[in-house]
Amino acid sequence: MxxxxxxxxxxxxxxxxxxxxxxxxxxxxxxxxxxxxxxxxxxxxxxxxxxxxxxxxxxxxxxxxxxxxxxxxxxxxxxxxxxxDFDERFEKMQCHTAEHILCGFIHKLYGLSNVGFHLGDDEVTFDVDGVLTREQLDEVESLANAAVFSNARIDTFFPTEDELKKLEYRSKLDFTEGVRIVKIADYDSCACCAPHVACTGEVGLIKILDFMKHRGGTRIWMVAGKRALLDYRKKYENIKKISALTSTPQHETADALEKYITDSEQIKQELKNCRLKLAEREGSAVPATKGNLVVNFSEFTIPELIAFSNVAVQKVDGILVALSGSDGDYKYVISSKNTDLRTEIASINKTLSGRGGGKPNMVQGSFSVTLAEIESYFAN
Ligand SMILES: [Zn+2]
Incomplete structure (x- = not known):
């Protein structure tokens, strides 16, 4: 040993x-x-x-x-x-002791037990065997921080079997021998073998970050001490930047951002409608054409090519080829009021290295050839 x-x-x-x-x-x-x-x-x-x-x-x-x-x-x-690496170890002592304090209050207030714990380099989580709400966790968090402010002593000891019988303590296992008890004043007693700080004040701030339902209970994310400071520093810099960008006081940035996102969605929708209208106008500007017509709008989307074609096809007796893109990479919408395109599209795709299909009067897809090759194919 x-x-x-x-x-x-x-x-x-x-x-x-x-x-x-x-x-x-x-x-x-x-x-x-x-x-x-x-x-x-x-x-x-x-x-x-x-x-x-x-x-x-x-x-x-x-x-x-x-x-x-x-x-x-x-x-x-x-x-x-x-x-x-004692700085790292001390951070863990802070987080670990914080977890005892939180679990002690959760046990006292709501009768729940700790059934899982993870203290890694990036994250601290613990699981309890019952469902908790944000309000309940806020209360636990406040009590836990009050316990920190009280700077109470933390004792660790190995009680005898008889002493252990008289003790009230939390434990994940049913050992009776060699049990090490970590007693945090009147806040908590728990069987544990890990290193803890000596006084609650050393834990520093305890913050519950997040929680979710997990296996019928609750998984809780937390930070404490130095990790809480680093977390606050990072979040503060972030919120400061958002506050400046949205010209809003720091505590109102979420609402400001929500409004910004709603406005931006609305603007996107309006822009989309405008572009569709513009495409239809381009369609009505097409001159009456006896044969085929090939047009390229380098930045049209497929819905815009369709909106254009729906209007323009009425003026074209042959096949209307509406393209968007550049040589080697064209999206196409091909339409016609007189020709069944389903019978044509296989040979069109074959000749112009294309893929795609659709309805008798309209097909869509892509060509990976040059504009000159497409124009030459559809030349009357
Ligand atoms: Zn412990």
């Missing part, structure tokens, strides 16, 4: 230990120490990182009480000095 220094003191940033073994793996080494302050991946929390002498610790896991450190190199000495 590896001696777990993080049980004694969650604030150990550096420590000395002896290498008990160091075995080559596929992409580095698996190192076992006589004692460690590196917390392994456990209970949904990502493992610590840092250095064992010159070797970078990328991942830490526990197997049968032994803690394994996966490193890039084999540490050079037998007696080694080890250093944790």
């Amino acid at each position: 590896t001696e777990k220094l993080y049980y004694k003191d969650a604030y150990i940033k550096e420590f000395d230990a002896e290498i008990l073994s160091s075995e080559k793996t596929d992409d580095g080494y698996d190192v076992i120490l006589s004692a460690t302050a590196f917390f392994p991946e456990e209970g949904g929390q990502a493992s610590d990182r840092g250095y064992i002498a010159n070797a970078r610790v990328n991942h830490v896991y526990e197997k049968d009480g032994v803690i394994h450190h996966l490193t890039d190199l084999a540490p050079e000495a037998k007696a080694v000095h080890c250093i944790l």
Whole structure:
């Protein structure tokens, strides 16, 4: 069994230990120490990182009480000095302790239990076994932050079996031996093996970000401490920019943006109608034509080509070819009041490297040839 220094003191940033073994793996080494302050991946929390002498610790896991450190190199000495990435570890201590405080209140107020936890590099989520509303979560969030402001002590201890029987605490598992209790003043008691901060004040701001129904319960996204600050900083810069762009006070940007989007949808619709009308006008400007007629509008959409053709085809005795695009890439709408285009379209497509089809009086598709080739094909 590896001696777990993080049980004694969650604030150990550096420590000395002896290498008990160091075995080559596929992409580095698996190192076992006589004692460690590196917390392994456990209970949904990502493992610590840092250095064992010159070797970078990328991942830490526990197997049968032994803690394994996966490193890039084999540490050079037998007696080694080890250093944790403590900033990262402290962020996790803040988020983890915040999760205890939130779950403690959720349990107290609504009788729900924590049934899942994930503390990764980017995201912190936890699951509870019942449905909660935004109002309920707001209340929990306020209480949790009040607990932070009270700067209450956090104690961790291993009670005896008898002591444990008398204790009221939250637990995901039914252990009776070696249970470690994390007690956050009168706010919460919970069985847990991870490192926590020593006073609630160190947690900093606790913010519930989002929540959704999940497996009959609720999944909750949260941040705390330094991560909450970074999240606020990023969001503040974002809202400041939106506020400037919409010329609106920061707390009214959502409404301003909603109006902006509604207005912009309306403008898009009006523009679409105008362009269709313009296409119809182009159609009525077509001169009466005895034979075929090919016209190219480089920027018309298919609906615009159709609107044009519906009007123009009445003036053309032969076949009307309305195009949009440039050489090698034309969209077409071909129409005629006298010719059944379904019988023609196969040979048209074959000659002009095209694809498409449609109704007897109108077909649509694409050609991948030049305008000159199309004009030459339809020349009378
Ligand atoms: Zn914990």
